[in-house]
Amino acid sequence: MDNFSKLLTEIGETWAKNSTQYLVGARQTILLAVVATAIGCLIGFLCGVLQTIPVQKHDNVFKKVLLAVVRAVIRVYVEVFRGTPMILQAVFIYFGVPYFFGTDNVFQLLVDSVNGAFGRPVLTLIGFVSYFVVSVNTGAYMAETVRGGILSIDPGQTEGAKAIGMTHLQTMLHVILPQMFRNIIPQIGNNLIVNIKDTSVMFIIGYTELFAVHKGVVGSTYVYFPSAVIEMIMYLAMTVICSVILRLLERKLDGPENFDVTTADSLAHTSGMTTYVKKKEKEELR
Amino acid sequence: MSEPILVIRHLSKSFGKNQVLTDIDFEVDKGDVTCIIGASGSGKSTLLRCVNLLETPSGGEILYMSSDIRSLKGGAPAYRRKVGMVFQSFNLFYNMNVLKNCTVGPRKVLHVSKEEAEKTAMYYLEKVGMAAYVKARPRQLSGGQKQRVAIARALCMHPDILLFDEPTSALDPEMVGEVLSVMRSLAKDGMTMLVVTHEMAFAREVANKVVYMNKGVILEQGTPDQIFNHPQHQETKDFLARVR
Numbered sequence: 001m002d003n004f005s006k007l008l009t010e011i012g013e014t015w016a017k018n019s020t021q022y023l024v025g026a027r028q029t030i031l032l033a034v035v036a037t038a039i040g041c042l043i044g045f046l047c048g049v050l051q052t053i054p055v056q057k058h059d060n061v062f063k064k065v066l067l068a069v070v071r072a073v074i075r076v077y078v079e080v081f082r083g084t085p086m087i088l089q090a091v092f093i094y095f096g097v098p099y100f101f102g103t104d105n106v107f108q109l110l111v112d113s114v115n116g117a118f119g120r121p122v123l124t125l126i127g128f129v130s131y132f133v134v135s136v137n138t139g140a141y142m143a144e145t146v147r148g149g150i151l152s153i154d155p156g157q158t159e160g161a162k163a164i165g166m167t168h169l170q171t172m173l174h175v176i177l178p179q180m181f182r183n184i185i186p187q188i189g190n191n192l193i194v195n196i197k198d199t200s201v202m203f204i205i206g207y208t209e210l211f212a213v214h215k216g217v218v219g220s221t222y223v224y225f226p227s228a229v230i231e232m233i234m235y236l237a238m239t240v241i242c243s244v245i246l247r248l249l250e251r252k253l254d255g256p257e258n259f260d261v262t263t264a265d266s267l268a269h270t271s272g273m274t275t276y277v278k279k280k281e282k283e284e285l286r
Numbered sequence: 287m288s289e290p291i292l293v294i295r296h297l298s299k300s301f302g303k304n305q306v307l308t309d310i311d312f313e314v315d316k317g318d319v320t321c322i323i324g325a326s327g328s329g330k331s332t333l334l335r336c337v338n339l340l341e342t343p344s345g346g347e348i349l350y351m352s353s354d355i356r357s358l359k360g361g362a363p364a365y366r367r368k369v370g371m372v373f374q375s376f377n378l379f380y381n382m383n384v385l386k387n388c389t390v391g392p393r394k395v396l397h398v399s400k401e402e403a404e405k406t407a408m409y410y411l412e413k414v415g416m417a418a419y420v421k422a423r424p425r426q427l428s429g430g431q432k433q434r435v436a437i438a439r440a441l442c443m444h445p446d447i448l449l450f451d452e453p454t455s456a457l458d459p460e461m462v463g464e465v466l467s468v469m470r471s472l473a474k475d476g477m478t479m480l481v482v483t484h485e486m487a488f489a490r491e492v493a494n495k496v497v498y499m500n501k502g503v504i505l506e507q508g509t510p511d512q513i514f515n516h517p518q519h520q521e522t523k524d525f526l527a528r529v530r
């Protein structure tokens with residue numbers, strides 16, 4: 001019990017002294033995780049869609065070759081980024097790009113032009129590389145998730161869409177992708193939560209997120225445990241909040257469980273009124 | 287006499303080495319209700335799918351308003367706007383409610399305004415008795431209701447001809463009637479329809495042409511009276527005896 005109250009006091013002290021740093025770290029973590037997951041999803045969507053474009057026998061050679069090349073490139077991308085540690089990718093890119101292309105490399109130019117556009121420094125090279133690595137990493141995982149998600153949608157709906165004259169692109173946009181998106185939200189959630197935790201490896205190139213704050217704080221006091229407790233609670237809070245938000249999104253996309261019927265269905269010859277039981281009640285009835 | 291809507295000449299289709307359709311010849315005139323009958327596996331669905339270019343024919347030609355459907359401007363999507371299709375398994379869009387299922391085609395493909403698309407949709411949903419269900423999602427509907435929505439969805443594109451591939455085969459018996467009564471009223475309104483069906487009573491009563499298919503060929507075609515009361519081939523007689 002003594003230890004426990006001592007810990008509480010120390011946590012209080014550590015928090016009082018460093019709360020701003022912790023909060024800034026948490027903000028950096030959540031920003032990096034959310035933005036990189038979103039960009040990663042876009043990359044994954046693009047790769048998944050490109051990989052599932054149907055090729056027909058009578059398509060012209062140019063289209064066939066182009067698609068084959070695109071597919072090969074995506075495969076290599078997915079294998080490389082899924083198959084190597086993110087911490088190493090960060091080092092590889094952060095030090096590798098200037099090594100080959102000097103200090104005026106594309107990344108630096110991009111960062112400079114972004115800062116120029118805002119008129120003040122909003123982005124550092126470290127920040128940019130961190131966003132880049134986490135996004136591209138997430139994209140590699142999402143590419144496969146999206147491809148699987150597209151293939152899992154019943155092909156009958158694709159035919160239904162074709163039959164009313166939709167093109168492949170329209171079918172994708174209006175019919176397949178929305179359902180695929182709904183189905184892969186749990187996977188997106190997984191990625192987001194993994195990213196919230198794993199962005200901590202970006203300390204290797206000097207990105208100051210929540211875990212880096214911990215290292216800074218304990219570096220001056222050498223008291224590790226209270227700060228670790230604070231960090232645990234903050235990480236858990238962020239991941240739980242994200243889980244809840246994604247659950248709510250799922251429910252919203254599923255639409256209401258019941259609907260209003262204004263008049264009786266005059267053509268159905270069922271005996272009695274049709275009632276539409278809620279999903280839950282239906283499961284209980286079974 | 288105006289030109290036929292569809293002319294099918296020497297149509298053949300094979301999947302690899304498996305020849306599924308051989309030398310299919312027939313025409314569909316405006317206002318025709320043509321019923322295609324025949325045993326399972328005789329190629330009825332494949333024929334319908336070729337007509338809608340969901341399958342690419344291996345040989346022969348299909349003329350729509352006198353032009354080859356493979357050389358039409360705008361390709362297959364443009365052609366399919368004019369040719370509606372109703373599937374055995376409904377194939378509604380599960381991410382949209384009933385109303386949206388009916389308006390998405392007119393809005394995205396024909397680019398009509400939201401108001402107009404909804405007006406059209408309500409008109410046809412009324413016609414198939416589903417106007418009260420505009421807000422329902424497909425998973426909340428019975429099979430018969432889904433199929434009626436699918437018919438409304440196809441009608442909203444104002445097609446010149448509607449193809450039906452066994453529209454009642456996936457339904458519980460008590461729901462077959464509601465779908466057939468919708469189809470009957472469409473026929474009465476003069477809709478051109480090409481219907482693959484096992485409902486012989488429907489074919490007899492509503493069709494003006496009946497096509498009997500056997501092993502990938504059209505064995506005989508004619509009026510319902512010719513096919514049902516005076517079949518020429520032994521296979522046709524056997525088939526009719528089996529389904530009766």
Ligand SMILES: Nc1ncnc2c1ncn2[C@@H]1O[C@H](COP(=O)(O)OP(=O)(O)O)[C@@H](O)[C@H]1O
Binds near residue numbers: 301325327333
């Ligand atoms: N995509 C396909 N690939 C290979 N064979 C097919 C395909 N679709 C249909 N078939 C074959 O074509 C034949 C006719 O099928 P189908 O047109 O569905 O007949 P029906 O609709 O008259 O029952 C069957 O033997 C079936 O196995």
Ligand SMILES: [Mg+2]
Binds near residue numbers: 330452
């Ligand atoms: Mg069939």
